[in-house]
Amino acid sequence: MISNLFTPGVLGPLDLRNRSIRSAAFEGMSPDHLVSDDLIAYHRSVAAGGVGMTTVAYAAVSQSGLSFDHQLWIRQEAVPGMRRLTHAVHREGAAAAIQIGHCGLMAKKSVSGGVCLAPSGKFNLYGPTWPRAMKREEIRSVVTDFGKAVHLAREAGFDAVEVHAGHGYLISQFLSPYTNSRKDDYGGSFENRSRFMLEVIREVTAAAGKELAVVVKMNLRDGFSGGMEMDESVQVASLLEAEGVHGLVLSGGFVSKAPMYVMRGRMPVGVMADSLTKDRWMKPALKYFGNLLMKPEPFSEGYFLEDALQIRKVVNLPLIYVGGLVSLEKIDEVLSRGFEFIQIARALINDPAFINKLKSGEITRSACQHSNYCIAVMYSGKMKCFQHEENLTEKWRNRRTSGDQRTSGPAKTSGQAD
């Protein structure tokens, strides 16, 4: 039987050649916050590897929304590079999307223009930052920035924008009762906490016009007690459908509280500490307390599926499943249970040709071991699978040869590091 994965699909105004989308996974390939040749080559390789669409990750809509040195910032100066990227992707037969967002309390002051904005001024240990509660005019200004970013993405030839409303970034910080303790009409009730998201989405859909697809990446759950749960995420999905967005990417987790809920497994904290070359004092803290801060979460294939099915019951728009897809069997199951598209991050970091290899029958499962090494090194600006890394420690070399699949074993405690 031919897999549904390889059949064409419709996402708003877009026809995609198949049901696979490269999920937004931060590349760290944007020195000076501009598109580099490496970024273009990477997305070209993913497009050539067979995906229906590839997504450029985590582009900031304004300087205040930047949290990394090598992060793309959408502005007029960036458009020529963005255009070269979309051309390269289109030449390989895939569509190009760009994820747009604002990091809010995860801002790195040295790149964000000295500011760190959030719904409320609550200390964030994970920055570490002490953000300032946004004034109403700042809220309006960021909403407008989203619209401007969409106009520039259109000018650069993108086919879709993905609004990042999950993972504990600014929109998600407004939605979550954990980070939003405002007393005005942007805080308190669910209606108030979702106001900022709706204002952004209205700005984005107006700017997108008829030819650009608009998808939203949202949380099913924030992943900790006191965060957003399913009772509110079903309402978020319904609100977004009513606004006319073309698809929802269903994820979960919160970078400043439950980061491993997004990817599952455990973070190789030693590798992460070593990659944070500029933040010297953080190295020992991470090595010793990293697994306490980034509590490991058990991995299972398709770990968001049961929660995502709850959303399927309440909306009719196309749903895009993401989270732990590593085999054709699970992809087929997801597509047969009411999801129109699937997104994949790590299996494509492991091998950009994953989709073509599934199609040809060369493989049925990714070699990705969900080790999360690629995330740990992301902070040094070189997103890479450890299986393709040349300079590995002995421990990781052994892991490569042994195919160690440790993913949900007992959590390491402080004092131990990879």
Ligand SMILES: Cc1cc2nc3c(=O)[nH]c(=O)nc-3n(C[C@H](O)[C@H](O)[C@H](O)COP(=O)(O)O)c2cc1C
């Ligand atoms: C290296 C890396 C970077 C990521 N960066 C982002 C990001 O910038 N934006 C985002 O929404 N998700 C990001 N993610 C999460 C992925 O998009 C995806 O939701 C998650 O990895 C689960 O999918 P997977 O099991 O196919 O990897 C990242 C994941 C990885 C592995």
Ligand code: SF4
């Ligand atoms: S480093 Fe490689 S094996 Fe580990 S999660 Fe990333 S892609 Fe998978």
